[in-house]
Amino acid sequence: MTAVQNAIVTQDRLLDMQRRMHEIRLFEETVMGWFSRALVRGSTHLYQGQEAVAVGVTSALRHGDTTTCTYRGHGTVLAQGAPLDRSFAEILGKANGLCGGKGGSMHLTDFSVGALGSFAIVGAHLPISVGAGWAAQLLGTGAVSATFFGDGAANIGTFHEALNLAGVWKLPVLFVIENNLYGEYSPITATTANPNLVERAASYGMPGVRIDGNDVVAVFEAAAAAVDRARAGDGPTLLEAMTYRHSGHSRSDPAKYRPAGELEEWLARDPLVVAERRLRDMGVGQDELDQLRADATARVSDAAERAMSWPDPKPEDRLDDVWVNR
Amino acid sequence: MTATISAPAMVELNYRKVIARALADELATDPMVVFLGEDVGAAGGAFKSTEGLKERFGDRVRDTPISEQAIVGTAVGAALMGLRPVAEIMFADFAGVCFDQLVNTLAKYRYTSGGQARVPVTVRMANGAGAGFGPQHSQPAENWFLNIPGLKIVVPATVADMYGLLRSAIRDDDPVLVFEHKNLFAIKGRVPAEPDDAFLVPIGVADVVRGGDDVTIVATQQMRHRALEAADQLASQGVTAEVIDPRTLVPFDLDTVVTSLRKTSRLVVVQEGPPDGGWGATLIASISSRYFELLDAPPTLVASDPTPVPYATPMEDAWLPDAARITAAVSQLIRY
Numbered sequence: 001m002t003a004v005q006n007a008i009v010t011q012d013r014l015l016d017m018q019r020r021m022h023e024i025r026l027f028e029e030t031v032m033g034w035f036s037r038a039l040v041r042g043s044t045h046l047y048q049g050q051e052a053v054a055v056g057v058t059s060a061l062r063h064g065d066t067t068t069c070t071y072r073g074h075g076t077v078l079a080q081g082a083p084l085d086r087s088f089a090e091i092l093g094k095a096n097g098l099c100g101g102k103g104g105s106m107h108l109t110d111f112s113v114g115a116l117g118s119f120a121i122v123g124a125h126l127p128i129s130v131g132a133g134w135a136a137q138l139l140g141t142g143a144v145s146a147t148f149f150g151d152g153a154a155n156i157g158t159f160h161e162a163l164n165l166a167g168v169w170k171l172p173v174l175f176v177i178e179n180n181l182y183g184e185y186s187p188i189t190a191t192t193a194n195p196n197l198v199e200r201a202a203s204y205g206m207p208g209v210r211i212d213g214n215d216v217v218a219v220f221e222a223a224a225a226a227v228d229r230a231r232a233g234d235g236p237t238l239l240e241a242m243t244y245r246h247s248g249h250s251r252s253d254p255a256k257y258r259p260a261g262e263l264e265e266w267l268a269r270d271p272l273v274v275a276e277r278r279l280r281d282m283g284v285g286q287d288e289l290d291q292l293r294a295d296a297t298a299r300v301s302d303a304a305e306r307a308m309s310w311p312d313p314k315p316e317d318r319l320d321d322v323w324v325n326r
Numbered sequence: 327m328t329a330t331i332s333a334p335a336m337v338e339l340n341y342r343k344v345i346a347r348a349l350a351d352e353l354a355t356d357p358m359v360v361f362l363g364e365d366v367g368a369a370g371g372a373f374k375s376t377e378g379l380k381e382r383f384g385d386r387v388r389d390t391p392i393s394e395q396a397i398v399g400t401a402v403g404a405a406l407m408g409l410r411p412v413a414e415i416m417f418a419d420f421a422g423v424c425f426d427q428l429v430n431t432l433a434k435y436r437y438t439s440g441g442q443a444r445v446p447v448t449v450r451m452a453n454g455a456g457a458g459f460g461p462q463h464s465q466p467a468e469n470w471f472l473n474i475p476g477l478k479i480v481v482p483a484t485v486a487d488m489y490g491l492l493r494s495a496i497r498d499d500d501p502v503l504v505f506e507h508k509n510l511f512a513i514k515g516r517v518p519a520e521p522d523d524a525f526l527v528p529i530g531v532a533d534v535v536r537g538g539d540d541v542t543i544v545a546t547q548q549m550r551h552r553a554l555e556a557a558d559q560l561a562s563q564g565v566t567a568e569v570i571d572p573r574t575l576v577p578f579d580l581d582t583v584v585t586s587l588r589k590t591s592r593l594v595v596v597q598e599g600p601p602d603g604g605w606g607a608t609l610i611a612s613i614s615s616r617y618f619e620l621l622d623a624p625p626t627l628v629a630s631d632p633t634p635v636p637y638a639t640p641m642e643d644a645w646l647p648d649a650a651r652i653t654a655a656v657s658q659l660i661r662y
Contacts, residue, residue, distance in 0.1 A: 066407075099440030109439040116406055117439060121430050127396045128431070131403020131411075138360065138385060138409070145403070161396035168391065321441035322475050324499035326530075326577055 007224040009217050011282045015292065017059055017216045018275045021051040022296035024075040025272060027084060030304050031074070031091055031105070035251045040091055044105040047075035049214075049246035052271035053178050054079035056219025057146055057239075060227045064141060066114040066132045068125035069148040071106035072178075072245075073118030076148050082110035084303035095313040102321060116145075123153040126162035126175070133171035133236070144230045146174040146223075152183025154197050163238065167204035172230035174223065175238045178213065180245040185257055201238035213241030214271045217278060243271075335519040342511040344485045345375040345450075348492040349412065351521040353383045356410060359496060362388040362397060363414025363450075372416050373452060373511060394420050398427035401447045402435065410446045412496055417459075418451035418467035418505060425470075432501045433476030448495045449503050453481075454548060454598060456509035456646055461634035464642075466547075468505050468575055469597075469604035478502040478529055479575040483550040485515025487573055490527025498529060507547040532579035534586065538566035541656050542586040544609060545596035546572060549647060553596050556652035565660055575605045583609065584617055591622040592659045596647055601629035623662035626655045 009017075028046045035044055047054070054076040058067065061080070069076035078087060082098060090097030091105045098110050106120040116132065119125035129147035136143040153159055154177060166173045177197055181188050188195045201208025207229075211222045219241055226237035244266035248255035255263075276289055339347060352359050361379060363371075367389040370377035380387045390397050394415055401411035415421055421428060428449065435443040455464040471477050478500055482488040488506065495502035518525050535550065536557055545553035550571045557567040568586050572579055587593060593613060597606035610625045628647045636642050 068403075097440070099438060099442070102440050103438045107438045109442055111406075111439070111442045116403070117435075117443075119431075121426055124399070124426060124431055127399020127427065128403035128406070130396060131400035131405070132407050133403075134388075134400055135404040135407035135409050138404075139407070143407075158395050158399065161391070161393035162399070164391055165393060165396045165400060169388070321437045321439075324436065324444055324446075326500070 007221045009220060011279070011284065013059070014217065014275065014279055014282070015284070017055050017220070018272070018279060019292055019296055020055045020079055021216065021272055021275060022293050023084065023300055024051045024054070024078050026297055026300040027074060027078060027087070030088070030300060032247070034092070040105065041093060042104060043250045043252065044091070045072040045250050046247050047072055049266065049270065050178055050180060050243045051075055052216035052219050052275070053176065053213045053241045053243055054148065056216045057148070057174065057176055057223040059220050060223035061114070061144065061146060064114065064143045066116050066129070066143065066145045067148065068116050068129045069118050070122070070125070070150060070153070071118055071120045072150070073108055074105070077108040077110055077115040077118060080110070080115045081113040082108065082115055084300060085306045088304050088307035089310050092307055093312065094307060094310045095317065096310045100317065100321070101313045123149060123156035123158040125149070126153070126158045129173055130162045130166050130171060133166060133173040134169065136172055137169070142231055144172045144174065144227050146176055148176045148178055150183065151177060151179040151181065151188050151192070151197060154200070155183070155192060163204040163206070163236070166236040167206050170233065170235035173236040174226050174230065175236060177238070177240045178243055179240055180243050182245065182249065184249045185253060187257070198238060198240040204238070206236045206238055208238040208240065210240040210242065213243030214269050215274050216271060334522055336516040337519045338514055338516050339485055340511065341485050341488055341513050341515070342373060342375045344489045344515070344517055345492065345506060346377055346379060347517065348489045349376060349379055350382065352493055352496040353379065353386060355521065358408060358410045359412065360386045360404065360409050361412045362390050362401065364390055364392055364416050366414050371414070373508065375506070375511070376414070394424035395427050398424045398432060398449065402427070402432055402445055405445045405447045406443060410496060412448045412450060415449060415451045417463045418453040419462050419465050421451060421467050421470065428471070428477070429474045433474045437476060444499055445501050446499045447501045449501070451503065451505055452508045453505035454507040454509055455635045455642060456548060458637060458639065458642060460637040464635035466599040468503070469599055471503060472575065472605055472608065476501065477576065479505070480529060480573065481505045481546045481575060482573060483507070483510065483547045483571055485513065486517060486525065487527055487533070489517045490525050491529065491573065494526050494529050502529065505547070509548050527573065530574045530577040530579055532570050532572045532582040534568065534582065535571050536567070536569040538568035538590065540565045540567065540590055541592040541594060541659060542568045542570060542583065542590045543594045543596060543652065543656070544570045544572060544583055547598065549596040549598050552647065552649050553652055555649035556656065559649060559653050560656055565656065567656060578605070578609070580612060583613065584620070587613065587617060587620045591620060593621065593625040594652065594655050594659065595625065595627050596652055597627060597629045598646060599630050600632040601627055602632065604629070623659040626659060628652055628655050
């Protein structure tokens, strides 16, 4: 498939992307509701507002490609195809969760779809995707690895080490910055000397592309070009997707530090709204768009109900999975 | 007619060169084995312990930037895709630079993923004091990792053990940290001339290095050799010491120590490194709490001082436990 063909967004393809974005949005709203009812332990970091990044990039991947992502990772793992019910179950700490209840919200992992994991340490996963890229290069599999991280991670050492190594070895890796303008509670301008993160690509000998991260089509097209480049053996690409986190950093953060009007501005460019406008322009009727959302709602609520009904792990299960052999 | 089983031809190598030999044998045996680290390829390693590998194995041996986090993380990612990477951290002290990758990523990947991940990564590090490298290039770092479930730890003290344990580490499906003591690089020993699985040393099995009846001395790496020196001195005083080298710290072969104590009833543990929070103290705690009835005297830990490793010879020599200190500790237990 040529780069151009690969990047064509047909109506069916965009409908599929919209379906997945709806599912992620509804999944996160469900999790938020569970947190407010104390059904979930610890903390959670929600993805509402950033759905187009995960869905756009993973739509450009194929079977055998891999991702790693952050602790705000529910969306990425679901976008890649992890089942809704077992993802919910992991967050609920159920035995049948993706990770058997050992990881929780910050560690959703599903190897069967190439989701190598969500990482709870900022930036720790970038070198993991570099390693996956190295394996692809050595074994000649043609696989590409994509790693998603926030603007905050651009200030931790692994960012530099991973991009430099991928650059010097010309590895098939996509580095995807989800620039949501805040590293935890701090605005990017307060923490980052040059907030134009995409410019850093030049330091690592790779192209950098800044894109509208709320437009799933723009994300997809940029990702598809980067994937083609990687598969052709031309090395990594840095994508900076400009997006916005609708909620605070974590469940304990009301996000009062945001200037008045900022959220509203971004809500007007909600990725679901942007994609719906594109679909309407393609001639998709409102009935079909409403049905898409209704179907997603039914699937997500069925999955949530199923996950809730599943059993908890047994206390002794904690002793498993430390070793392969001991 | 009698069948003749010929013994395999053996060659003499030093501890430094047997590292490259073990790596070469595994690289040759399993095409999924790969090796990366700083200056390990073209330069043959900072300690010349990986010479010839790049020439023989090409792209499977890669020189990396000075980026310890990327080295370990890249090894982990490659392992997830089916490779069996060996990562070199030049000095064990530099494990501090990539501590997060070692303890939060490598050690926990399998657990965090609920058993989905298999991470057969071997991390090799030059370890320990006695060569005058100063406080940031001399630390025995193995105890840093004792409290991190998910990491196996091996500490070979001889040429045969280095050969056999490094090969076993690479074949192991769990992460293994291999500590190579840089004050032992010159010691010599014999290994098979051709790759031979009969010389693999299993992880988690201690070696009774010398038999004795009066006291059990447990020691690793450089201290194993000093314990043997002490045992010679004690023999001339009529005391026979059994010397045990655990060889692996995680999982620890407690049974071999207990079996010995049933005979000797006295325990001296010799640990290079500060006394607190280490395998020596852990071993003594295990024996004291579970096998108290075996003991005729309080178990004793001979360890380094609770200071960084000093540079100048008189201070570094004094920091390291020597045969005289081990002998004195044993004599005190005999008199108890």
